[in-house]
Amino acid sequence: MAQDTAPQAPPTAPATPARALLPLILPAVLVGAGASLLYLLVSGVAERLQGVLWETLPDALGIGRYSVPWMLVMLTATGVAVGLVVWKAPGHAGPDPATLGLDAPVLPPVVLPGLLVATMLMLAGGPSLGPENPIIAVNVALAFWLGRRLVPRVPGPVWPALAEAATIGALFGTPVAAALVFSEALAGRPLRGALWDNLFAPLAAGAVGALTTGLVxxxxxxxGLPPVGNHPGWGDLAAALVIASLAALSGMCAVYAFPYVHNAFRRLRHPMLxxxxxxxxxxxLGALGGHLTLFKGLAQVAELARSPEGWSAGQYARMTVVKxxxxxxxxxxxxxxxxVFPSVFVGCAFGLTAHALVPGVQPAVGVAAGVLGMLLAVTRQGWVSLFTAAVLVESPPALALLCVASLPAWLLVTGRPQMQLRDDGTPIR
Incomplete structure (x- = not known):
């Protein structure tokens, strides 16, 4: 009797029953709201402190707010203040940030106060970093340690996933970002149940985090850039392809330099040095690039976008390099x-440089493509890069251009070192 030699399809993982997903809704809601409120609290305190340091204090002293002497004083003082926290705080304000990405480890609770203080001082003082990594780390630790004690029935690994999704939703103002990040993280892993079963609780946490941030x-x-239009032309496609690829190459220059610069500072062997x-x-660098190259960059990106013609190609290029x-x-x-956030400024300035050099490049196309390429190089998160570039211009026709432009840019960065290091200082690939 002849046997059927056709290849058999792999067995499909059984779907998770609703009764297993329903108990996760309340933890997702609590973590989502809590993660968003903590993010807003940290951001609010940092913004108030920034106003004191960069407006109230220099005005009282009769010094220009963003004069070269004041920038040198404030950035150096911020380094001293954060260095003291890293040196003296329990847990030294967490591990070396160069070794961390968006997927944070569960830190001991004793580390969290120092990490929060160091983050708020950094955000207020002007260094070019955003709040995303430390806020995710703090929310992951709080969710894990409180969740295991208050709701022990929920498996321990669920809490970090909820906290990461909630914080990403709060940071970007939409749960779509969290869903995209988690779908990318789940790729290649054996799934227990359907993809949406695995995304159910994180998506709920991300939605609550985003809604809380939006309401508050x-x-x-x-x-608010001029829209691309309903029918982008071949010139727009060519511009998106070239700008995204060149931005990715520019970002890779920083990625390749990262371990060497990090090693140079590590040779100083003490945070107070x-x-x-x-x-x-x-x-x-702030004196060279101007005050727009300070801080995390989102407010500064909005200032650039309000007047795309307000700076020359040379000024945009200088801000790109300095930032x-x-x-x-x-x-x-x-x-x-x-x-992530300072990379958005770099990509925006890069795209506006292209617009200033070639006026036929639409500002929205230049900005979106520049942000896409830069984020692909720095984060190696395809969905986050594409999503962030798209929401900055809020133009559905631009999304098609970005999808095509992401392909050559991704080929330029994939398989190469990332802007994240192992504990021994070598780059992750």
Whole structure:
């Protein structure tokens, strides 16, 4: 009797029953709201402190708010202040930030106060890093330690997933970002149940985090640039392809330099040497690039976008190079912060440089493509890069251009070193 030799399809994982997913809704809601409120609290305190340091204090002293002397003083003082926290706080404000990405380890609770203080000082003082990595780390630790004690029935690994999704949703103002990040993280892993079963609880946490942020703070990522139009032309496609690829190559220059710059600061062997030294370098970079190259970059991106014609190609290019160098130094010398938000500024300035050089390049196309390429190089997160670039211009026709432009840019960065290091200082691939 002949046997059927056709290949058999792999068995499909059984779907998770609803009764197993329903108990996760309440933990997801609590973690989502808590993660968002903590993010808003940290951001609010940092913004108030920034106003004191960069407005109230220089005005009282009769010094220009963003004069070169004041930038040097403030960036150096920020390095000293954060260095003291890293040196003296229990747990030294967490592990070396150069070794961390968006997927945070579960830190001991004793580390969290120092990490929060170091983050708020950094955000207020002007280094070119965002709040994403430390806020995710704090929320992951709090969710894990409180969740295991208050709701022991929920498996331990669920809590970090909820906290990461909730914080990403709060940071970007939408749960779509969290769903995209988790779908990318789940790729290649054996799944227990369907994909949406695995995304159910994180998506709920991300949605609550995003809604809480939206109701309290009303954030918007739309830069208000002139729309691309319903029918982008071949010139727009060519511009997106070239700009995204060149931005990715520019970002890879910083990625390749990252371990060397990090090693140079690590040779100083003490946070009270490395961080003040980094602050001095950042002050000099701020003097070269201007005040728009300070801080995490989102408010500064909005200022650039309000007047795309307000700076020359040379000025945009200088801001691009200075901000990328400031990101490199800030991430290498020990400041606690993430690399996503300042990369958005670098990509935006890169795209506006292209627009200033070639007026036929639409500002929205230049900005979106520049941000896409830069984020692909720095984060190696395809979905986050594409999503962030798309929401900045809020133009559905631009999304098709970005999808095509992401392909050559991804080929330029995939398989190469990442802007994240192992504990021994070697880059992760």
């Amino acid at each position: 703070a009303h954030p918007s990522f739309d830069l 490395a961080l003040p030294s980094g602050g001095i370098v950042l002050g000099l 990328l160098a400031a990101l490199l130094v800030s991430a290498s010398c020990g400041f606690r912060g993430g690399r």
